[in-house]
Amino acid sequence: MTTGELAMLTQQVLWGAFLVAMVFGAVVQRTGFCTMGAVSDVATMGDWTRMRQWGLAAGVATIGFGLLAWAGVVDPGSTLYASDRWSWLSALMGGAIFGFGMVLASGCPSKALVRVGGGSLKALVVVLVLGFAAFATLKGMTAVWRVATVDRVGVDFEGGARLPAWAAQALGIEPRVAGLVMGLAAGGALVAWALRSREFRQANNLLAGVGVGGAVLAMWWISGALGHVAEHPQTLEETFLATNSGRAEAFSFVSPIAYTLDWVMFYSDSNKLLTVGIVSVFGAVAGSALVALATGRFRWEGFGGPGDLGHHLAGAVLMGVGGVTALGCSIGQGISGISTLSATSLVAVAAMIAGARAALNYQVWRLDRPAAASHP
Template identity: 50%
Template sequence: LPSFLAAGGFDPQTALLLAAGAIGGVLLVAALASRESWRSDVLLGGIVIGALCVAGWYVTGHIGYVAEHPETLEEAFIATNSRSAESLTFVAPFAYTLELLILWSDSSRVLTFGIASALGVIAGSALYALLSRSFRIEGFRDPGDLVRHIVGAVLMGFGGVTGLGCTIGQGISGFSTLALGSILTTFAIIAGAAVTMKIQYWLMMREA
């Protein structure tokens, strides 16, 4: 988005500040519009996730950046599968995790930022569930519920791959770069979720 403003005649730095200020301001107002959003746990969760997103960019784009790789003599980002700076995302990293487990003996496969993030979320969630005594095994209510979950999983996987990210990869990490594609994808995700909720509500009312 800043590049579009810069192409329109704005100074690149000014374009970046305008885009970040406008979009950030709108998102902040929207996020804090309801009373529910002012709860301490909600605010803490938002701050932590935002900080982790920034930390991801710093780790992969600064700490993991090598100006001249000793083997290729080219610049490289050594901590990612994409060979570029990246932050939190969970579509491709889960695929890379499975690939690492399947091809464990392949020395070219290494533990990257994305794989570590995916494994960390699983381990952290399990640990929290155990410590809070909220861990439980859940099943499907009926065959129809199973079918809906399968269809949803297929759509989620297809959408995550074709959209190059999910609500985290595009909605948070991608959005933080002010990339127009990420912004459009995020709004498409929100619209799809709203339509799905309406359909689910209609199905529930019909079954009642």
Template identity: 60%
Template sequence: MDAAAFQSLHTTVLWAAFAVSALFGAIAHRTHFCTMGAISDIVNMGDWTRMRMWIMAIGVAMVGFHAMAALGWIDPAQTIYYSGRVIWLSALLGGALFGFGMVLASGCGSKTLIRIGAGSLKSLVVFFVMGVAAFATLRGITAVLRDRTVDRVAFQMEPGSALPDWLAAQLGWAPATTTLIVGVGIGAVLIAWAAAGEGVQRSAQAWLAGVGIGGCAAAMWWVSGRLGFVPEHPETLEAVYLATNSGRMESLTFTAPMAYTLDWLIYFSDQNKVLTLGVVSVLGVVAGAFVHAVATRTFRWEGFAGTRDTALHIVGALCMGVGGVTAMGCTIGQGLSGLSTLSVTSAVAFAGIVLGALAGLRFQLWLLEHD
């Protein structure tokens, strides 16, 4: 591949990622897809419909990821979730901090971007605070704290922390066969469980959310891992995944990309700062939600209700920025994209997010009782 074709493919990957993330934003806005809302519905009303939507999305993404892996289209070992070093304490505490913060901030990172597209100015504040906190936890003061504390607590899994590969090594099975049986099998079970819910069976919106959101995550795996994979860079002659911040295959995630987006905006004139899959995903979700909100006449300007509302959202944004990077992902990054790989670290982070959200809901109830 010559330099011109390489650059053309790079641009194609960015546009494809923008299109997938814009579709994600439109579907999420249309269906009210929200992790915090799903947990809140269960706690406050005993309604599992939105949780089943989320589980169906995980199942769809899981089937898509492992089907592509079994076909040889993508290499599961080339994701950040594959590492054999399981930083379980970072995932658990970071996930809990993120889950607590998303309750205070009225939604997770993806929901924040969707609300911005629909006219929420307070979500714009959450975005900036969360982005700065995430950047500090990637490279700044909280990054040093993270590296010297929770990141040092881990255990090793060989050949990696993805369940199919670990089982293949333990049982002596062929990796492709194990990937197909375990990955697609578990994903199919999750879809079946979600579809069995009474609220899902009668709701086209629930099916759109489950299949659509999960399909977007799987599509992004294809964009970065198949379309964007170049076996031989025209200059370095090394294999490369185009337009990714990690240098590996990536799917939808929003905590670290918020930091990268702020970095790109602040240093826009610096030629070393280029668009990446994460940055265009952030922009795409906002664009998709905005287009749908305008088309359905649901675009509304929204501000803070008062001082306490402002303070809670800022604290929540700080918690999400620090927690999301510490856990290596948000409700979408770990709770959808990560779980689609059947990563043990992602499962721990998922549990932490749920526990943190439950604590956040209890805290909100405590505030109401003391008003």
């Protein structure tokens, strides 16, 4: 492959990621898909609709990834979530912190980007502060604390910290076969659970689950197959074009928001290049804006007061710190990571749900305080 062909392929990868991210943003804006909203609906109203949307999305992505891996299109060992180390404490602590912040900030990073596209200045502030906190946790002060504490704890596994790898070693079967069987089983179970409810089987809910899950799957193909170069013409090494990690990536929005701010601030630096993560940030906003404008949903939105501002700022910081520590957000670890059946992703998602539930309890307590004070 020549340098010119490499540059052309890189452009194809970036444009492909941008267009898929536009679809993602459009679907989320149109359907109301939201991880925080799903947890809140279950906890406060007993409504499982949006949780089933999430389960359907995760199921579609898991089945699709299992098929891609079995066919040799995407190598599970080359993804962002492939590691020989099970970083359970980082996932546990980071996930809980992220989940708590997700509620305070009225949604996860992907939802904040979608709200930016819909005219929310509140969400814009969340995105900017989140990006700052995330970059500090990638390379700054909180990164030092992260590396010196939770990142030191983990369990190393030969063959990788993924459920299919463990099953392959335990049963003595090929990892690709184990990945296919477990992907079909886990993904199929999630899809079956989501579709079990007759009330759920409506066009909007199906669009949310299949649309988000399909978008994640498309990103796996763009990054892990289209962008895969077995031998870079300059380094002579295997590479995945236009990724910050150097590995195959699907949707994740905490670190990409940080890298987006870095790219904008140092745009004149020739070393700062666009990546699939950065263009995904822009694509999600653009797709949301198109749907919001077309459907009349675009509304300027500001903060309700100092208390509202304070909670959103705190939530943004917690999501930035927690998302990087947990190695992903509720979409990154939640759907992209879960689709690979990563053990670290499973811990992170459980911790995010627990953190969100704790934050909902905090909000109820905060709202009940004035009533309790007025009735001694």
